[in-house]
Amino acid sequence: MKKVAVFRKEHFNAAHRIFNPAWDDKKNFEVFGKCSNPHYHGHNYELIVKVVGEPDPETGYVMDMKVLSVIVREEVVERFDHKNLNLDTKEFGSLNPTAEHIAMVIYELLRARIDQRLDLQVRLHETERNFVEYPA
Amino acid sequence: MVYLTRLEHFNAAHRLFNPGWSKEQNETVFGKCANENWHGHNYDLYVTIKGDPDPDTGFLFDVKRLSEIIKEQVIEKVDHKNLNLDVDFLQGKMCSTENLAIGIWQQLQEHLPPSVALHCIKLYETPRIYVEYFGS
Numbered sequence: 001m002k003k004v005a006v007f008r009k010e011h012f013n014a015a016h017r018i019f020n021p022a023w024d025d026k027k028n029f030e031v032f033g034k035c036s037n038p039h040y041h042g043h044n045y046e047l048i049v050k051v052v053g054e055p056d057p058e059t060g061y062v063m064d065m066k067v068l069s070v071i072v073r074e075e076v077v078e079r080f081d082h083k084n085l086n087l088d089t090k091e092f093g094s095l096n097p098t099a100e101h102i103a104m105v106i107y108e109l110l111r112a113r114i115d116q117r118l119d120l121q122v123r124l125h126e127t128e129r130n131f132v133e134y135p136a
Numbered sequence: 137m138v139y140l141t142r143l144e145h146f147n148a149a150h151r152l153f154n155p156g157w158s159k160e161q162n163e164t165v166f167g168k169c170a171n172e173n174w175h176g177h178n179y180d181l182y183v184t185i186k187g188d189p190d191p192d193t194g195f196l197f198d199v200k201r202l203s204e205i206i207k208e209q210v211i212e213k214v215d216h217k218n219l220n221l222d223v224d225f226l227q228g229k230m231c232s233t234e235n236l237a238i239g240i241w242q243q244l245q246e247h248l249p250p251s252v253a254l255h256c257i258k259l260y261e262t263p264r265i266y267v268e269y270f271g272s
Contacts, residue, residue: 013262015149015174015218039218042149042176044262084149084173127147127178 005052006062010072012081015042016097019086040084043126045102047076049110052119063118075109099126103134139255140196141184144206146215149176150231153220174218179236180266181210182258183244187251197252209243233261237269245271 018035019028028036035041049072053062083089085097091105103124111120125131151174152166162170169175183206187196213223219231225239237259245254260266 011262013175013177015176034216037216037218037222039221040149040174040176041147041216041218042174043147044178082168082171082175084171084175087173088171127145 001054003052003054004062005050006065006068007051008049008065008068008072009046010049010069010077011044011046012077013042013044014080014083014085015040016085016092017041018096018098020096021094040086045080046125047072047106048123048125050121050123051114052121053115053117063115068114071110071113075113076106079109099124099130099132100134102126103132107134137186138189138196139184139186140199140202141182142199142202142206144181144183144203144211145178146181146211147176147178148214148217148219149174150219151175152230152232154230174220177261179214180260181206181240182256182260183240183254184256184258185248186253186255197249202248202252205244205247209247210240213243233259233265233267234269237267241269241271 017037017040018032020031023031025036025038049068051063051068055062079091080089085092085102092101095101095105103122106124107120107122110122114120121133121135123131123133151171152169153162153172154165157165183202185197185202189196213225217223219226219236225243226236229235229239237257240259241254241257244257248254254271257269258266
C-alpha cells in the first residue's frame with residue numbers, strides 16, 4: 001500500500017461578485033466590502049488538482065496526467081474561463097461564488113469523472129495570497 | 137542613476153469590446169475576452185522611478201510615500217472595480233492592458249513630485265502576460 005500523490009495545475013480567469021441576495025446593498029457592503037461591487041470584479045484563478053492512489057503495476061501511473069488534464073479542462077476551464085461566475089454559470093446562479101464554494105463545486109465536477117478508488121483534493125488560488133482546499 | 141520599483145496588486149473585471157463594432161466583429165477580434173458579462177484578472181503593477189539618491193537621505197524618493205501615491209491615485213480607483221464601468225481615467229478607452237498601463241502612467245505622472253522621474257509601468261494581467269510602458 002504505497003500511495004503517491006500526483007498534481008495537475010490549470011488556470012482560468014473570471015469575474016464575480018460576492019453577494020447575498022437576501023440582504024440589501026448596505027448589508028452586503030458591510031459584510032463583503034468591495035467584493036460586493038454590483039459591477040463585479042475579477043481574478044486569475046489557479047487550480048491545483050491532487051489525485052492520490054497506488055501506481056498501477058502495469059503503467060506505473062496513479063492516473064494518466066493527460067487524461068486528468070483533459071477532464072479538468074472539460075469540466076472546469078471550459079465552464080468557467082472568461083466567464084462571469086454569477087451570470088454565466090448555472091453552478092453559481094444561486095450559490096455565492098466564494099473561493100470556498102468554487103472549490104467545492106470543482107471537486108464535485110471532477111469527482112464524478114475520476115476513478116472512485118483514487119482520492120481527490122482541490123486547491124484553488126483566488127489570488128497569490130488567498131487560497132482554499134477542499135476537502136479540508 | 138538608480139531605478140527603484142514598487143510592486144502593488146489589484147483585481148478587477150473588464151471586457152474587450154469596441155462599441156463601434158457589431159457583436160460578431162467583437163467576438164471575432166477579441167474572442168472570449170468580449171464576453172458581455174465581463175471576466176476578470178489579478179493584476180500585478182510594477183512602478184519604476186529613476187534618479188540619483190538624495191545625499192541627505194540616501195533615498196531616490198521615500199518609497200512609503202510612493203506607495204501611498206500609487207494607492208491613492210491608482211489602486212483605490214481600480215481595485216475590485218469594473219474597469220469599463222467604474223474607472224474615470226479609462227472612460228471612452230478600450231480596457232486593454234496596454235491602455236491600462238498608459239492610463240496608470242498618466243495618473244501617477246500628475247501626482248509625483250517634479251523631482252521624481254517615472255521610468256516604467258510594468259503591468260501583469262496574468263502571470264503569463266504583461267506590458268511595459270516607458271512614457272512614449
